[in-house]
Amino acid sequence: MNNNYYIDSKQLGIFLNRLNDNFRVFVPAVKEEEGSKEPDYFYKNLSDNQDLVFNPYRSVEPLKSFFTSPQERISTYFTAKSIIETPAKTVIFGLKNCDLVGHKIQDFVFLEGVEKDTLYRLKRENTIFISGDCTDFKEVCHCLAWNIMPYPKEGFDINISPLNDGFLLEVGSEKGWQLIQQFKEYFILAKEAQIATRRLKRESLVERLKNHLDPQNLVPKDKVQEIVKSGYDADTWQQFMLTCVECGGCNLICDTCHCFLIDDVKEKNQNAKVRVWDSCLYANYARVAGGANPLKLRKQRLRNRFMKKFDFFVENLGMPACCGCGRCIEVCPGKIDIREVLKDLAKKAGSKQ
Amino acid sequence: MKNIYKPIEATIEDIIDETPNIKTFVLKPREPFEFKTGQFIELTLPGIGEAPFTPSSDPNVKEKIDVTIMNVGRVTSLLHNVSKNTLVGIRGPYGKGYPTDEFAGKEILIVGGGVGLAPLRSLLLSLFAQIDQYKKVVLRYGARTPSDILYKELIPQWSKKKKVNVVTTVDVGEKSWKGHVGLVTTILEDLPIKLNNAVSIVCGPPIMMKFVTLKLLDLGFKPENIYLSMEKNMSCGLGKCGHCRLGKFYVCKDGPVFSYEQLQDVRDIWD
Numbered sequence: 001m002n003n004n005y006y007i008d009s010k011q012l013g014i015f016l017n018r019l020n021d022n023f024r025v026f027v028p029a030v031k032e033e034e035g036s037k038e039p040d041y042f043y044k045n046l047s048d049n050q051d052l053v054f055n056p057y058r059s060v061e062p063l064k065s066f067f068t069s070p071q072e073r074i075s076t077y078f079t080a081k082s083i084i085e086t087p088a089k090t091v092i093f094g095l096k097n098c099d100l101v102g103h104k105i106q107d108f109v110f111l112e113g114v115e116k117d118t119l120y121r122l123k124r125e126n127t128i129f130i131s132g133d134c135t136d137f138k139e140v141c142h143c144l145a146w147n148i149m150p151y152p153k154e155g156f157d158i159n160i161s162p163l164n165d166g167f168l169l170e171v172g173s174e175k176g177w178q179l180i181q182q183f184k185e186y187f188i189l190a191k192e193a194q195i196a197t198r199r200l201k202r203e204s205l206v207e208r209l210k211n212h213l214d215p216q217n218l219v220p221k222d223k224v225q226e227i228v229k230s231g232y233d234a235d236t237w238q239q240f241m242l243t244c245v246e247c248g249g250c251n252l253i254c255d256t257c258h259c260f261l262i263d264d265v266k267e268k269n270q271n272a273k274v275r276v277w278d279s280c281l282y283a284n285y286a287r288v289a290g291g292a293n294p295l296k297l298r299k300q301r302l303r304n305r306f307m308k309k310f311d312f313f314v315e316n317l318g319m320p321a322c323c324g325c326g327r328c329i330e331v332c333p334g335k336i337d338i339r340e341v342l343k344d345l346a347k348k349a350g351s352k353q
Numbered sequence: 354m355k356n357i358y359k360p361i362e363a364t365i366e367d368i369i370d371e372t373p374n375i376k377t378f379v380l381k382p383r384e385p386f387e388f389k390t391g392q393f394i395e396l397t398l399p400g401i402g403e404a405p406f407t408p409s410s411d412p413n414v415k416e417k418i419d420v421t422i423m424n425v426g427r428v429t430s431l432l433h434n435v436s437k438n439t440l441v442g443i444r445g446p447y448g449k450g451y452p453t454d455e456f457a458g459k460e461i462l463i464v465g466g467g468v469g470l471a472p473l474r475s476l477l478l479s480l481f482a483q484i485d486q487y488k489k490v491v492l493r494y495g496a497r498t499p500s501d502i503l504y505k506e507l508i509p510q511w512s513k514k515k516k517v518n519v520v521t522t523v524d525v526g527e528k529s530w531k532g533h534v535g536l537v538t539t540i541l542e543d544l545p546i547k548l549n550n551a552v553s554i555v556c557g558p559p560i561m562m563k564f565v566t567l568k569l570l571d572l573g574f575k576p577e578n579i580y581l582s583m584e585k586n587m588s589c590g591l592g593k594c595g596h597c598r599l600g601k602f603y604v605c606k607d608g609p610v611f612s613y614e615q616l617q618d619v620r621d622i623w624d
Contacts, residue, residue, distance in 0.1 A: 075359040077442055078399060084354050113592045114606050115357045232620055259595035262358065262588050266400030273358050278595070286596065288586045289404060289426030292559065294624035308598060315601040
């Protein structure tokens with residue numbers, strides 16, 4: 001069955017505006033810093049008749065920020081009524097494959113295990129993912145090192161690929177299919193030639209990205225667990241932590257990092273539990289009552305971040321918790337580069353043998 | 354719809370002073386609440402904060418839960434200042450608890466240190482309730498000083514029970530103390546148990562657990578027969594918040610009780 005459609009650019013704008021009647025629609029907006037070679041994209045609520053921006057690579061914000069918040073109320077208690085509000089129906093436009101792959105970690109944490117997180121599940125059920133192929137990349141992008149393609153294969157409801165004056169749409173889920181049905185006047189069944197062109201465009205970007213990444217000699221996916229484990233006692237952690245200012249930026253902006261702390265607050269007529277994003281680079285992250293702290297030193301905390309990503313998640317989910325988006329590299333005021341840390345560990349692991 | 358973070362109400366029915374800095378809180382939940390020995394709960398001081406504790410009472414007693422708490426941190430110091438009838442919240446129970454089914458027909462060595470006797474009291478009471486199923490229960494308990502000994506009235510009662518053998522020690526004695534003086538590892542010699550049919554359960558401060566585990570291994574216990582209650586800063590209790598990671602495990606959902614066999618390859622478990 002052909003589940004590919006063509007839509008021209010203008011019509012896509014109209015389609016999203018129509019969606020705006022029933023959904024909160026988030027679209028990328030460009031923010032060009034003076035002197036920057038790479039403009040940044042941030043999500044914004046779609047406003048009426050706004051020109052649609054197609055982001056060539058991922059946005060600044062991680063996808064998780066639509067599902068959990070830096071600080072949010074997760075429960076009230078000891079009150080007569082305490083209901084979970086149904087979250088607003090939402091469409092996110094402009095997601096990239098790194099976002100979708102990274103989000104598997106969030107889904108694993110909040111939708112599987114001992115119990116499902118109802119708040120997360122409801123948001124997830126009420127959100128539609130419209131992803132897009134990458135048509136360019138940032139210097140920090142390194143998805144291919146983890147065998148993640150710069151275009152999505154799964155995990156989206158609809159994926160779009162720029163093509164001439166319009167876009168090719170691929171339907172990836174029942175939710176996506178229903179949307180297409182509902183607004184079928186905007187879509188034309190795609191032709192074989194269009195699908196072939198999409199393939200060529202994808203291949204050409206992969207080629208360009210490869211040329212960018214090959215000289216970097218990045219650690220490959222199938223070796224990374226072994227490398228971080230054998231580097232447990234390496235001086236890499238000491239060396240790289242020297243510029244860490246414990247801001248937690250790398251964790252907070254990471255699409256896979258999910259740690260949070262639950263706190264209690266008093267509100268007017270009730271008590272509430274609040275969930276706050278936490279960072280394993282914070283000094284008190286692992287501290288227990290009485291003051292003992294298994295992650296007392298910065299180098300231990302930096303190592304913890306890597307062990308969690310490249311050992312824990314490989315053991316428990318079969319994939320590393322890094323999607324190669326490079327957000328942590330861009331955000332770090334200490335210029336700690338996840339690629340360089342792994343390369344240094346690999347170098348030291350190699351020289352030990 | 355179920356909210357996994359929402360605590361149920363419980364009233365503090367009684368508060369028992371155990372030591373200068375440890376109290377037992379007797380909680381009466383307003384909804385049915387059951388736990389298995391060794392599982393833990395998150396106890397909420399409304400609007401103030403919550404912290405993880407393993408109940409110290411017999412899990413067969415359904416209507417009340419005892420929690421023995423040392424005054425060490427923000428939440429516990431505030432808890433130590435509340436009065437009877439205070440409303441608190443509980444959520445859980447979380448984790449796997451002690452595998453008491455696997456102990457059937459065995460000699461059970463229980464080694465406790467300090468406030469670590471609290472979860473072990475729950476274990477002891479549930480073992481006593483079915484004592485026919487076990488060969489023997491041997492308790493070795495160490496506290497810092499005689500006044501730091503938990504359950505001072507209960508321990509002599511336990512030691513009078515059939516099939517139960519108890520020795521207590523203190524790190525530092527005082528004039529009236531007639532018992533053992535020395536770390537808990539010093540009362541692990543000449544244990545009245547047969548190693549080939551014994552399991553051991555250890556709970557106490559990390560440094561104590563480390564040296565007791567080394568001692569037990571030295572005595573000939575196999576790693577799979579040493580059970581440890583690991584302490585971490587569990588926040589959610591459900592394997593989501595990330596805080597209690599121990600190697601490939603989360604203490605909250607894969608523990609808090611682990612066999613040493615599970616942990617022996619994990620780095621820095623005693624930190």
